[in-house]
Structure formats: structure tokens, C-alpha cells
Amino acid sequence: MTPVETVVAIAVPLEAEHVERIRAVDPSVTVLYEPDLLPPERYPADHTGDPAFRRTREQEDRYWALLNSAQVLYGIPNENPGGLARIVASNPHLQWIQAMAAGAGGTVKASGLDTEALGKLKITNSAGVHALPLAEFSALGVLNGFKRTAELARDQAAKTWPEVRTPTRLVSGSHLVITGLGEIGLETARIARALGMTVSGTKRTVEALDGIKEVTDNDGLAGLLPAADAVVNTLPGTPYTEKLFNHDIFAAMKPGTVFVNVGRGTVVDEDALLEALDNGQVSYACLDVFAVEPLPADSPLWNHPGVMVSPHSSALSAAENRLISDRFCSNLRIFLDGGDLPHLVDPVHFY
Template identity: 80%
Template sequence: MTSSQTIVAIAVPLEAEHVERIRAVDPSVTVLYEPDLLPPERFPADHSGDPDFQRTPEQEDRYWEMLNKAEVLYGFPNESPSGLARIAGSNPHLQWIHAMAAGAGGAVKASGLDSHTLQKFQVTTSAGVHALPLAEFTALGILNGFKRSAELAQDQAAKAWPELRVPTRLVNGSRLVVAGLGEIGLETARIARALGMKVSGTKRSVAPIDGIDEVADNSGLAGLVASADAVVNTLPGTPYTEKLFNREIFSAMKPGTVFINVGRGTVVDEDALLEALNNGQVSYACLDVFAVEPLPQESPLWNHPKVMVSPHTSALSAAENRLIADRFCSNLRTYLDGGELPHLVDTLHFY
């Protein structure tokens, strides 16, 4: 239960209109918000803000003094694992932090906090906020692969009009496998079914899902991809998903499979993916995430003719700040009513 007055501090850049909506959740809520202490956004939902922004020593003291008064934080301090580690040690009132990312478990793990400290407060994620833009990006990847957009772009650049006409593939009636049938995966499945695809996928707890032909756990992934025309990864980066897409999984795919990754780059063995691209097992890869980000300049993925590189921006939309604030306001109502917060970071598996 909370005290009669609940203090919320805004730790990351946020428009004043959204701050006012948080204030309006309940009269017992006090929101601490000092925009001059927060870096300006360079683009919509730029939660880290301008990297050149620097607080004066006096502003730095004010920033941490503000955060240390709060019971609830909107965002990690300085949007960083080190900021999370610092506030966990300095704020005795802290009960709950809402993270901007859907996959905030990685940042919680990177903070280096021990399990005892992590039991003192809750961390919720913005999971689900990004489901629709990621699902639409996945549809883009599927259509690009089936409709040969990479080859068309190359021909256009060369002003080449091939004498032999090459057919495209029908998405309707094809099979999609979604690794990770969470909110992103289910939204992806919804759009894929609207295109006429048959969808199967994986989930940690195997149970029938309406509209999904077959559900397996990750140990059954090789069996699922064997009949797939397209495969999408939405899984977070955890020790259990590290390089899940390895040589064995890519070898199990049908030649010509289209592969999309909107989960985390660490889930894919990039050397194995390159082999699969070069031997035709994968005909096209649409990648928004990578094992190392930014993608190193020397990576062959940059120039591969069958690869689209997206700089981890496919979840970004102009509506993101509003949607995250909506999610936070809903969670804050639940918190004030003593309910169970959704989308808690698992501090054992860090997702």
C-alpha cells in the first residue's frame, strides 16, 4: 500500500502535456518535473535526449535530489543502467520504476544490482506499446522478401530491365513462424493472418492460442521452421535465448525462407545467418536489431544484397510518448489501488 501522498519524479525527457495527464490520475499524486534538468529530445520518444546536454553541478545536485524524494520514477535516471544502480542505492523511498523500453530486463541486468537490492522495488516495462509498429515492420519485411524489393532496387539503380521476367511469391497461403508469441508476436500474427498467412510459433508455456496453428516451446523451433516460408524473432535477449537462431535452426529452414528480427540481436548467431544468406537457405533478412549496436562498420550485413539494415528504429513512432504515458497512468492507478502491476521485469531471467 502507498502513503496518502505519492511522489512521482519524471527522470527522462517528456512533454508537459503528458506530465499533466500523470498529475490528473489522482489528487494524491505529486509529480516532480523540472524540464530544465532533462536533455532535449532530438526526435519523438528520444528518452535519452541530446547526448551533448550537460547539467551544471548545481543542476546535477537538483536532479538527484528530486529523484531521491520520489516513491515512483518515470524512466531510469539518465536512461542508463548506471543511473538505475545509483538511485537504488540512494533513494530509501523507491517502490517502483517504469522503464521506457519493452525489453528493460537487459538494462536492469547491466546495472549490476544484486538480487537483494532488486527485491526492494519493482520495475515495469513498456511492453506492448511497441507491438503495432513492430508488427507492421515485420509485415514490411515479409512483403519485401516475397516481392523481391531488394532485387528490384538493384535493377532500378542499374537501369536494368531484365529480359526474363521473375515471378514474385504469394504471401497468401504461406506459412509464418513467430519465435515469441507475446504481445509483439501476437500482433504480428494478427497482421500476418490478415494477409492470408498460416501462423505457428513458440511460447515458454505451451498452450493453444486462438488463430495459431501450432504452439511449441523453443526446443520445438527447428521442427516449426522446417515448413515455414517466413520466420520472425520477437524474443528478448536472455541467457536462454542467446544465439537461439544458430546453424542448426537456419539449416532446418526451407531454402528461400524470409527472416525478420525485431526482438534482440543476441538471439541470432550472425555468422550462421550470413552462411544461410549465402547458401540460399535464407533468401532475405530484414533486421532491426543486432548483437552489437551500433552495427560495426566492418559487419558484412551492411552491404549484403539480401539484407535490410534498420538501426533499431522500427518500434519508433510519433505516438510513442503518448502511448507510454497512457500505460504509466494505467499502471499508476493500479499501484494506488494496491493492485498487481503488469509487465514486471523478471529479476531472475531479466526480461
Template identity: 70%
Template sequence: MSPESPSPAASRAGEPLTVAIAVPLEAELVEAIRAVDPAVTVLYEPDLLPPERFPADHVGDPAFVRGPEGEERYWKLVNSADVLYGFPNESAAGFARVVAENPRLRWVHAMAAGAGAAVKASGVSRAELERVTVTTSAGVHALPLAEFAVMGILNGLKRTAELAADQQAKHWPELRIPTRLAAGSHVVIAGLGEIGLETARLARALGLTVSGTKRNAEPIEGIDEVATAGRLPELVSHADALVNTLPGTAYTDGLIGREVFAAMRPGTILVNVGRGTVVDEAALLEALEAGTVGYACLDVFAVEPLPADSPLWAHPRVLVSPHTSALSAAENRLIAERFASNLRSFLDGAALPHTVDPVHFY
């Protein structure tokens, strides 16, 4: 399936349509969704939703309990909708249940950019996924992820991990070690989608040159070289940094492993803002010990939360971020605006962007 798919049996403008808000959302953003079309009924019962603990907390307070009556009301609400804003209970199990129980459901908009993993985990059949289209919030998170990726590159170039260690030890080194310039350095981006291209834009603004991978290796303006993933070892052989933005699929599992690390120059920087399964963590630790990877800035991991016994926690040249790099105070507004735009397209029978592929789940 392409990033844009035909709108799934959409209602025409002016015809009745029911949208249910299944996750916590500010009242003013609910009103913005209602304003898309007067024929759209938006179901929103905030007392059935857990309070947000912070901006864009889609799961809400885990201590929240609906009780039997509230639970019944909640499932009656989501099972009466043609369209859902968010997975019920923001979980794969909630998605599976609503697909099974709600025969009128045609479209679910997920809060995550990488919702394919949750769709796959739900176990919903391909036939049901042909009936119920899932769109993601891909693109909404591109800028914060790109800023985080560039921060990781700069951390590696400017030796911030060593500076922090010296500060902690109150150590003023006798020899001052030069840092590397961003200008003139080269970054390879594995995955030149929206996040990758936004990362490339910011990197180029700092004077870095950029190459990268894409399924279709067609030229992209401003990118020195575009190649398929099979040529990643060749690309990293002359790179100062490698940024992963790829989703977790059968094709990307362990893609950045021993072959890629062996091709790197000593001191290469690794940033991962894609999915943790793309990086072979055992091979990464070997590369860190060998000095092939000089610094790793990691927001995602093969197992999350990162197990307490993982050596990555204490490694002096690794920054561990708890899968939070995509978060921003503006996230709820941006997702609601994306959904409102998609809703207009749905009503008009136009294609919906960023649909989850029912076979490959990205």
C-alpha cells in the same frame, strides 16, 4: 516472476506519493499523470532534462549538460521519489545509482519494452530488485514492431531488395521473375508474446498462416501450432518466413543458429525485431550465402551500433535497420497512458503488469 506481480507496498488511494519524471516528456503528458490522483505529487523540472530531438527521444540531446548545480538538483529530485518515470539519465548506471541512493524508491517504469537488459547491466542485486519493482513499456511497441515485421515478410516475398538493385543499376531484366503470394504462405513466430501475437494478427489479415513458440505450449486461437523453443527447427522446416520477437536471455542466446538454419527450406525469410543475440550472425551469413535464407530484415544486432566491418551492411539481401522499428510519433503518449494506468493500479494495491523478472531479466 509472472508478467503481473503484486504492487510493491503501494500507497492506498488518497495517501501521499511522489513521482519524479526522470526523462524528457511533453508538459501535457506530465499533466495527464498528475490527473491520476490529487494525492500524487509529480516532480517535473524540464530545465534539468535534455531536449528531445524527435518524438519519443527518451535520451534527449547528448550535447545537453546540466552543470554541477543542475546535476545536484536532478539527483535530489530523483532521490526524493517513491516512483520514477524512466531511468535516471536513461541508463543502467543511472538506475543503479538511484537504487543505491534512494531508500524510499519502490517502483521504476522503464521506457523500453526490453528493459531487462539494462536492469541486468546495472548490477543491482536481486534483493534490491525485490524492493524496487521495474515495469516495462512492453505492448506499447507491439503495433509498430508488428508492422515492421510484416514489411520484412513482404519485402522477402516481393523481392524488393532485387528490385532496388535493378533500379539503382537502371537495369530492366529481360526475364520477369514471379514473386510469392502472402496469401497461403506460412510464418513461424519465435515468441508469441504481445509483439508476436500482434504480428500474427497482421500476418493472418494478409492470408498467411501462423505457427510459433512460447514457453508454455498451450493452444492459441488463430495459431496453427504452438510449440516450445526446442521444436523451432521442426516448425521452420515448412515455413516461408521466421520472425523473432524473443528477448535476449541466457535461454535465447544463439537460439536461431545453425540447427535452425539447416532445417529451413531454401529462400526462407528471416525478420528480427526481438534481440540481436537471439540470432547467430555468423550462421546467418552462412545461410544467406547458401541461399537457405533468401532475405533478412534485421532491426537488432548482437553488437549495437552494428560494427562498420560487419558483412551484413553490404549484403544485397539484407535490410539493416538501426534498432528503430519500435519508434512512432505516438510513443510518448502511449507510454504515459500506460504509466498512468499502472499508477492507478499501484495506488489501489493492484498487480502491476510487465514487471522485469529479477532472476531472468525479461
């Protein structure tokens, strides 16, 4: 029996070599890929592409005709909530979208689509693809805080050689608390343990995990913090994590705690963080994500001596497109075989 054709459309910038790997998954797969309809990448894994890119009227019609003829999309159209809302409304054959982001729930929520509309298709995120670079960045943040690199940089800029040397802190033997022991959190824990740290953390479903000293849910977070020398947040932005790190949570930390955020900025009450930085409860904050992005120019976080600002770039690596296309090829095989796709975005909780 002739296999049923599955049409995949590439909706976001992607190198041709990765497209060919998608085509090779199965003879029944037809991949629609017209690179002239996609904005050029400004850097590796630039899924949005050059904002100056404009399609002609004819190209715009071709782009949407291509997407509307597919059952599967690689990427959310135009990589924005409006594109998602439009394709769901215009393509009745659409069954599955592979999103580029690990935290695609925010885009899905912002699309304004109701539960009924979202229930007609599957949206998978790229959770786990970014685990290693985010874990490495988290280790950087912890090391920066323990080794006083911000102070060293200031002294170097001022050509200051202090008469009294200040000791640094040992990472080995210290304790780390990770909020969100998913793929990113567990990879962070692996690297932390390699540095000699012990690790506890939170998980939505509380269960024993190898190498993790104590696991609780977010309601038990305050109980973990008095023992923490450093805290790493990997949680996504959902109604349940909104401003989880508030005044009370920062107050539960012991003085001098190092704080790293590679999850979502909405998980942190930034006013409460600034207060904790100013009163010494937090000695150093390494932040890759913020409640509003780009970080507004008038935010005190820019100039705070105990803060490192990273422009939501810590997950990026030259290997990202390859890793996401690897994930997509694996998922496509599962989809063709009628299996359950992993890393589905919850259409209710947007997680």
C-alpha cells in the same frame, strides 16, 4: 482520512501535456517535473535525449535530489544502467520504476544490481506499447522478401530492365513462424493472418492460442521450421535465448525462407545467419536489431545483397510518448490501489 501522498519524478524527457495527464490520475499524486534538468528530444520518444546535453553541477544535484525524493520514477535515470544502479543505492523510498523500453531487462542486468537489491522495488517495462509498429515492420520485412524489393531497388539504381522477368511469391497462403508469441508476436500474427498467412510459433508457456496453428516452446522450434516460408523473431535477449538462431536452427529452415528480427540481436548467431544467406537457406533478412549496436562498420551485414539493416528504429512512432504515458497512468492507478503491476521485469531472468 487524508490520502497518503505519492511522489512521482519524471526522470527522462517527456512533453508537458503528458505530465499533466499523470498528475490527473489522482489528487494524492505529486509529480516532480523540471524540464530544464532533462535533455531535449532529438525526435519523438527520444528517451535518452540529446547526448550533447550537460547539466551544471547545481542542475545535477537538483536532478538527483528530485529523484531521491520520489517513490515512483517515470523512466530510468539518464536512461542507462549506471543511472539505475545509482538511484537504487541512493533512494531507500523507491518502490517502482516505469522503464521506457519493452526489453528493459537488458538495462536491469547491465546495472549489476543483485537480486536482493532488485527485490526491494518493482520495475515495469513498456512491452506491448511497441507491438503495432513492430508488427507492421515485420510485415514489411516479409513483404520485402516475398516481393524482391531489394533486387528491384538494385535494378532501378542501375537503370536495368531485365529481359526475363522474375516472378514474386504470394504471401497469401504461405506459413509464418513467430518466435515469441507475446504481445508483439500476437500482433504480428494478426497482421499476418490478415494477409492470408497461417501462423505457428513459440511461447515459454505452451498453450493453445486462437488463430495459431501450432504452439511449442523454443526447444520445439526446429520442428516448426520446415513448414515455414517466413520466420519473425520477437524474443528478448536473455541467457535462455542467446544465439537461439544458430547453425542448426537455420539449417532446419527450408531453402528461401525470409527471416525478420525485431526482438534482440543477441538471439541470432550472426555468423550462422550469414552462412544461411550465402547458401540460400535464408533468401532475405530484415534486421532491426543486432548483437552489437550500433552495427560495426566492418560487419558483412551492411553490404550483403540479401539484408536490410534498420538502426533499431522500427518501434519508434510519433505516438510513442503518448502510449507509454497512457500505460504509466494505468499502472499508476493500479499501484495506488494496491494491485499487481503488469509487465514486471523478472529480476532473475531479466525478461
